[in-house]
Amino acid sequence: MxxxxxxxxxxxxxxxxxxxxxxxxxxxxxxxxxxxxxxxxxxxxxxxxxxxxxxxxxxxxxxxxxxxxxxxxxxxxxxxxxxxxxxxxxxxxMPKDSVIQALRVRGGRATPRIAVEIAQDFNVSEAAMSIRLGLG
Structure with missing residues (x-):
């Protein structure tokens, strides 16, 4: 970009x-x-x-x-x-629609473990993804 x-x-x-x-x-x-x-x-x-x-x-x-x-x-x-x-x-x-889709694929519920998985998918830190998911 x-x-x-x-x-x-x-x-x-x-x-x-x-x-x-x-x-x-x-x-x-x-x-x-x-x-x-x-x-x-x-x-x-x-x-x-x-x-x-x-x-x-x-x-x-x-x-x-x-x-x-x-x-x-x-x-x-x-x-x-x-x-x-x-x-x-x-x-x-971490575009909102893409994060929501990644969350849906994993059952739709944000948890710390799911945040780690999705963070890896998006190549971002666990902390950044946790914040994006409203966990941190």
Whole structure:
């Protein structure tokens, strides 16, 4: 998706507790670059990239010289904008209709065990899927 938007994505060693950042870049088609912390789990990196794409789509006018997002999803933006980016990132990686279908296939009831299974299907963390299913 980032590639389709012309946003460059780079794996990088970021400061401790920083999961990712988006900033202006002269080298990408759109003029933006996402850097994701290479030391975090791949599922976490996927969510971070989706979160930064959400900032690009929703909050481009607020990015300025850059937005850094910590492990706790905090950034220099307001909590409202962070929540918006988290919601869109979840929808990008775990579309509601697809999650409902995956849940139906497994009996229709969300449990921690089912969350683990569906998380693997969507290549997201168990924590992200638990939140998406309303368990956490």
């Amino acid at each position: 980032a590639r389709a938007l012309g946003v460059e994505v780079k794996s990088a060693t970021l400061r401790p507790r920083i999961s990712g950042q988006i900033q202006r870049s002269d080298s990408s088609q759109s003029g933006y670059r996402i850097r994701v912390n290479r030391h975090e789990a791949p599922t976490r990196q996927r969510f971070t990239i989706a979160h930064e794409i959400a900032h690009f789509l929703l909050h481009r006018d607020y990015i300025g010289d850059g937005i850094e997002d910590s492990i706790l999803y905090r950034s220099t933006l307001s909590d409202k904008r962070e929540a918006e980016a988290n919601r869109l990132a979840a929808e990008l990686l």
